[in-house]
Amino acid sequence: MVAAEDAGKIGVAERLGIEPNMVVQEIGWDEDVDDDVRAAIEEKIGGDLLDEDTDEVVDVVLLWWREDDGDLVDALMDAISPLAENGVIWVLTPKTGRPGHVEPSEIAEAVPTAGLAQTSTTSISDDWTATRLVSPKSAKSRR
Template identity: 65%
Template sequence: MVAAADAKNYVSKLGIKHDHVVQELGWDEDTDDELRAAIEEVTGTELLDEDSDEVVDTVLLWWRESDGDLVDTLMDVVSPLAEDGVVWVLTPKTGRPDHVEPSEIAESATTAGLTQTSATNLGDWIGSRLVQPKTGRPRR
């Protein structure tokens, strides 16, 4: 659990803004409810679940070592993502149960066709920012 002020700061670190559409996957009893509430407060909307078929600006993926195959999950989360959308893989910090090695996230992202651009500390969780590679769009 984090303090509400920290949670607001974390939302800012995630680049989530008012009117962003955020889909949350991997919720469980260990997820950070303060962070989730702060995201909803900033965006002005509820987090979408895995059953949503809306185009989203951000996918918030809570991921633990015991959750299975990260590559498969990342390939699934890309489909609802807006062209300039972001996937945040949130994993338990080093030393916490179910921690995921950063190298595993980077390798899984590459295999799924994503690029890891940064990582940020979110209290008991570490957020890894993944984006779709820029395509060679013709200039106008």
């Protein structure tokens, strides 16, 4: 049974494109975040997630975002600062019907204002959805 649980956790990190030794920053942590998702990512990268005050250049930003967290454009602009040139921001939002749910249109409106492009959305747990954002030049280079 443990092996099946571990396989599910590893699947989350893989769905997010997270690979060993990547530097991953976490922004917006609160008591409602999915600790299994966090543990799977830490296991995959072989270390801890960096907090929002880090000065390091990061490969991936996990932005836990809820309806009442403020201005998403401002949060995205802050998340871009430490991001490596080909880095990715994952906006993690509660699913429909969960407290703090964010309408997909809110993300879609904020993304271009922050100078980013939305590429995909995936379910990462029973309660959370992840939306992948990249700089437009990164999106073009992957075509």
